Amino acid sequence: MRRFRKRDVLAVTLVAMLSGLVFASPLLDPLAGVSVDLLTALRFHLLGPRHDPATSPSVVVVIDEQTFQTPPFAGSPTLAWTREIGRVLTAVVEADARVVGFDIVFPASIEQSEIPFGDAPLGSRLRGFDRDFLRALAGAARDGKLVLGEVLHHANPVRPAPAQRVAVGHGANIRALNTHADPDDVVRRLPLWFTVGDRPMPSMALELAARAVGEAPVRDPDGSTRLAGWRIPAAVPNTQMLAFEGGADDVPTFSFADLRACLDKGDTAFFRQHFAGKVVLFGTLLDIEDRKVTSKRFATGPEGARAPRCALPPPGADAEAPVRRSIPGVYIHATAVNDLLRRDVLREPGRIGATAIAVGAASVAAVAAFLLSPLVAVLTIVGLGVLVTGAAAIAMLYGFACPLVGPGLAALAATGGTVGWRLVAADREDRFLRRSFALYLAPQVIDRMLDADEPPAxxxxxxxxxxxxxxxxxxxxxxxxxxxxxxxxxxxxxxxxxxxxxxxxxxxxxxxxxxxxxxxxxxxxxxxxxxxxxxxxxxxxxxxxxxxxxxxxxxxxxxxxxxxxxxxxxxxxxxxxxxxxxxxxxxxxxxxxxxxxxxxxxxxxxxxxxxxxxxxxxDAFVWRELDAIRVKGRVQPVKILEPIAEAGRVTPAQAACAATYAEGLARFRARDFAAASAAFDRIAAVDPPAALFRERARALAAQPPGPDWEPVFTLEGK
CATH class of the missing domain: 3.30.70.1230 (Nucleotide cyclase, GGDEF domain)
Known part of the structure; x- marks a missing residue:
C-alpha cells in the first residue's frame, strides 16, 4: 500500500474538494432530483411499500375510462354530469368524510351555454340544471368539508364557474392546484403557499391536511410552515418534498361510475365503510388528461380503480392499463396530504449537507485511488457505492432523501483525478527512482526514501x-x-x-x-x-x-x-x-x-x-556449543554455537551427536583430556568439530597444560 507524502496530501485534498464542490454546485441541482427518483425506485423494488394502502389517510374518486363508457355518462359531455357529481359528493360528506377536495375544475356551466336552441340559447332552456350540484357544494362548504380547486396562471387563472364560487363562499373554500416541476420537468415537491392578491393562501394539499387535523396552518416569519405544531421540513423554501410510494395502489382509488351506481342501489353503508374519517379527492384517471412525471417515474405500476366495488364489476383483464412513467395529478395531491398527515415529508440535507456528503464521497474515493492499485480502487469504490446506495434506500424508509448521483459522480471524478495525478506526477517519479536505484539499494531503503520525499543523504x-x-x-x-x-x-x-x-x-x-x-x-x-x-x-x-x-x-x-x-x-x-x-x-x-x-x-x-x-x-532452534574462541583484534573470548536445525526438526542421529559432543566438551574443560578424547573419538568420523577437539585433547593429554590454562581457542588468522 502506498503512503502519502506532503505534496500527495495536497493534491488529493484539492482533487477531492474540487470534485465535491463541482458536483454539489447549484448548476447540478437536477442531479439531486435524479437521486430521489432512483432511491424511490430502489426502496420500493428492494424493500416494498412502506404503508398498507388500507391505512392511507386519503382516498381518490376518479372519473376513469370506465366512467366514460358507463350509462348515463357514455356519450354525454362532462358539463352534463354535475347533478350526479353532486349526488356522490353529498353521499361522501354524509358518510363522515373529514374533507373533500376537487382536483377537477369545472370552469363553465351548461346553464351558460350561448348555443342557439330553437328561438333561445341552450343555457336559458336548461336554467336550474346545476341547482342540485350547487346545493351539494354549498352544504359541504357550510360544514367546512369542501375545497374546490383552481389553477393559478398569471392573469388567466382557471377557476370554478361563478355560481360554484358563490356556492362555496368564494376564496374561503377554493385553493390552488398548481404543482412545481424541477428544471427537468419532473414533479418532486409541491408548493405549500400561494399568494392570491396580497394574501398568502395554503395549497390544496396543505388546506385539506389542515382541515383534517382541525387546525389552520401557520406561516412563520422565517418562511417555514407549521401544521398542528409540527414544522414541515423544507430544504427548498415554501415547498414539501413528496415521499411517493412505488406502484399504483398506494392510495385507494374508487371509480366514480361505481359510486354513482352504488347510490342507485341505495348502499349508504358502503360509503360510510370506505370514506368515514378520510380525506377524499375527486380527480381524473385518464390516458391523456392531467398527467405528470414525478419522482416515482421509475416505480410506477398499472393504474386502475381497484378499491373495493359496490355495484359495477371491475374492468376486464383486457382493460388493464399499461405501466407509464407519468401519473394523474390527483395522486400528487393525495400523496402530499398523506405525507402531511403522517408527518412523513421527505427531508433533504440542504446545500451545506449535500456539499459535505459530496466532498466526503470524493475524499474516500481519492484516498482509495491513491493508496490502492487502480483496479482494486475501482472495485473498492464500487463496493462502497453499493453499500451506500443500500443505506440510502433504507434511509428513505425513515424519510431522509440522501444525495446519491452527485456524490457518486464526485467520487468518480475524484478517482479519475487522483489516478491522473499518480500517472502524471506521483507514480512517475516513484517509478523513475525505483528503476534508478533498484539494482543498488534495498527495496526497503527506496521505500524510506520515497516516504521521506527527499533523495538519499x-x-x-x-x-x-x-x-x-x-x-x-x-x-x-x-x-x-x-x-x-x-x-x-x-x-x-x-x-x-x-x-x-x-x-x-x-x-x-x-x-x-x-x-x-x-x-x-x-x-x-x-x-x-x-x-x-x-x-x-x-x-x-x-x-x-x-x-x-x-x-x-x-x-x-x-x-x-x-x-x-x-x-x-x-x-x-x-x-x-x-x-x-x-x-x-x-x-x-x-x-x-x-x-x-x-x-x-x-x-x-x-x-x-x-x-x-x-x-x-x-527456543526457535536447537543449538550446540562449539567452543569459546578469541578472534583476532578482540581480547575477550566469545562463545560460539552451531545451529543444528529448527526446533522440532532435529533427527535422532543429530541429537545423539550433539549430546556426545557436549559430553566431550565438558570433559575437555574439566581438564579430563583422556575422557574427552574418548568421547570425541566416537563421532569424529562424521563430525569435523569433534575430530578437531579429539586431536587437541590428545595433545593436551600427552603434554598437560599449566595451572593458568583456559579452555579458549585463539584464532591466529581471520
Whole structure:
C-alpha cells in the first residue's frame, strides 16, 4: 500500500474538494432530483411499500375510462354530469368524510351555454340544471368539508364557474392546484403557499391536511410552515418534498361510475365503510388528461380503480392499463396530504449537507485511488457505492432523501483525478527512482526514501541488528578451473539464489565482495526478530546449496560455504563520500560476524553464531556449543554455537551427536583430556568439530597444560 507524502496530501485534498464542490454546485441541482427518483425506485423494488394502502389517510374518486363508457355518462359531455357529481359528493360528506377536495375544475356551466336552441340559447332552456350540484357544494362548504380547486396562471387563472364560487363562499373554500416541476420537468415537491392578491393562501394539499387535523396552518416569519405544531421540513423554501410510494395502489382509488351506481342501489353503508374519517379527492384517471412525471417515474405500476366495488364489476383483464412513467395529478395531491398527515415529508440535507456528503464521497474515493492499485480502487469504490446506495434506500424508509448521483459522480471524478495525478506526477517519479536505484539499494531503503520525499543523504543511526557474513570455501581453486564467462555465470547463479533467500527472510544485502555476501537483518526495515530471521536465512541457504550441488547449474562443482552471524548495536545508514555513498552497516558487531564466518574453516562447520545471536532467538532452534574462541583484534573470548536445525526438526542421529559432543566438551574443560578424547573419538568420523577437539585433547593429554590454562581457542588468522 502506498503512503502519502506532503505534496500527495495536497493534491488529493484539492482533487477531492474540487470534485465535491463541482458536483454539489447549484448548476447540478437536477442531479439531486435524479437521486430521489432512483432511491424511490430502489426502496420500493428492494424493500416494498412502506404503508398498507388500507391505512392511507386519503382516498381518490376518479372519473376513469370506465366512467366514460358507463350509462348515463357514455356519450354525454362532462358539463352534463354535475347533478350526479353532486349526488356522490353529498353521499361522501354524509358518510363522515373529514374533507373533500376537487382536483377537477369545472370552469363553465351548461346553464351558460350561448348555443342557439330553437328561438333561445341552450343555457336559458336548461336554467336550474346545476341547482342540485350547487346545493351539494354549498352544504359541504357550510360544514367546512369542501375545497374546490383552481389553477393559478398569471392573469388567466382557471377557476370554478361563478355560481360554484358563490356556492362555496368564494376564496374561503377554493385553493390552488398548481404543482412545481424541477428544471427537468419532473414533479418532486409541491408548493405549500400561494399568494392570491396580497394574501398568502395554503395549497390544496396543505388546506385539506389542515382541515383534517382541525387546525389552520401557520406561516412563520422565517418562511417555514407549521401544521398542528409540527414544522414541515423544507430544504427548498415554501415547498414539501413528496415521499411517493412505488406502484399504483398506494392510495385507494374508487371509480366514480361505481359510486354513482352504488347510490342507485341505495348502499349508504358502503360509503360510510370506505370514506368515514378520510380525506377524499375527486380527480381524473385518464390516458391523456392531467398527467405528470414525478419522482416515482421509475416505480410506477398499472393504474386502475381497484378499491373495493359496490355495484359495477371491475374492468376486464383486457382493460388493464399499461405501466407509464407519468401519473394523474390527483395522486400528487393525495400523496402530499398523506405525507402531511403522517408527518412523513421527505427531508433533504440542504446545500451545506449535500456539499459535505459530496466532498466526503470524493475524499474516500481519492484516498482509495491513491493508496490502492487502480483496479482494486475501482472495485473498492464500487463496493462502497453499493453499500451506500443500500443505506440510502433504507434511509428513505425513515424519510431522509440522501444525495446519491452527485456524490457518486464526485467520487468518480475524484478517482479519475487522483489516478491522473499518480500517472502524471506521483507514480512517475516513484517509478523513475525505483528503476534508478533498484539494482543498488534495498527495496526497503527506496521505500524510506520515497516516504521521506527527499533523495538519499549522508547520515546514519545506531540500530540493534544481526549481521550475516558468508563466503565460499575454496573459491580460488575453483575459479582457476573455469573461464571468466563461466565463472561469472556460476557466481551469478549462486549469489542470486542466496540473495533471494536472504531478502525473503527480511534481510538486506549490503554488498558483494567477490564470492562473499554481507547482509544485515533489522535494518533498514525494522524487525524485532532479526536474529531469528538471520538464522532462518542461514539454514535455508545451507539447504538450498545442498540442492544446487546436485544440479547442472553448478557445472559439476560441489561447493561449501561458511556463514557467520552476530547481533548487536551497529551504525546503519548512508555512509561514504559526498558524491558517492552506500547504505551499509559499521561496528564491532560487524567485525565479529566476519571473524565468525572465517572461524568456520577451523572447525569444519558451515554456520557459526555468537552467543549474543543465540540468546535472541529464544527456543526457535536447537543449538550446540562449539567452543569459546578469541578472534583476532578482540581480547575477550566469545562463545560460539552451531545451529543444528529448527526446533522440532532435529533427527535422532543429530541429537545423539550433539549430546556426545557436549559430553566431550565438558570433559575437555574439566581438564579430563583422556575422557574427552574418548568421547570425541566416537563421532569424529562424521563430525569435523569433534575430530578437531579429539586431536587437541590428545595433545593436551600427552603434554598437560599449566595451572593458568583456559579452555579458549585463539584464532591466529581471520
Amino acid at each position: 549522508l547520515g546514519g543511526e545506531m540500530r540493534d541488528v544481526t549481521v550475516f557474513f558468508s563466503d565460499i570455501a575454496g573459491f580460488s581453486s575453483i575459479a582457476e578451473t573455469m573461464t571468466p564467462q563461466a565463472l561469472v555465470a556460476w557466481m551469478n547463479a549462486y549469489l542470486s539464489e542466496m540473495t533471494d533467500i536472504i531478502e525473503a527472510c527480511g534481510g538486506y544485502v549490503d554488498k558483494y565482495i567477490g564470492d562473499s555476501i554481507v547482509a544485515v537483518f533489522g535494518a533498514p526495515a525494522n524487525d524485532p526478530d532479526h536474529a531469528r530471521s538471520a538464522v532462518t536465512a542461514a539454514l535455508r541457504c545451507r539447504e538450498r546449496l545442498a540442492v544446487l550441488n546436485e544440479t547442472a547449474a553448478f557445472q559439476g562443482h560441489r561447493i561449501a560455504h561458511r556463514i557467520g552471524l552476530n547481533s548487536g548495536e551497529a551504525l546503519v545508514g548512508n555512509i561514504g563520500s559526498r558524491r558517492r555513498f552506500n547504505y551499509t552497516v559499521m561496528s564491532d558487531a560487524v567485525n565479529l560476524a566476519s571473524r565468525l564466518e572465517g572461524a568456520n574453516k577451523y572447525f569444519g562447520t558451515s554456520i557459526m553464531a555468537s552467543e549474543t545471536t543465540v540468546g535472541r532467538t529464544g
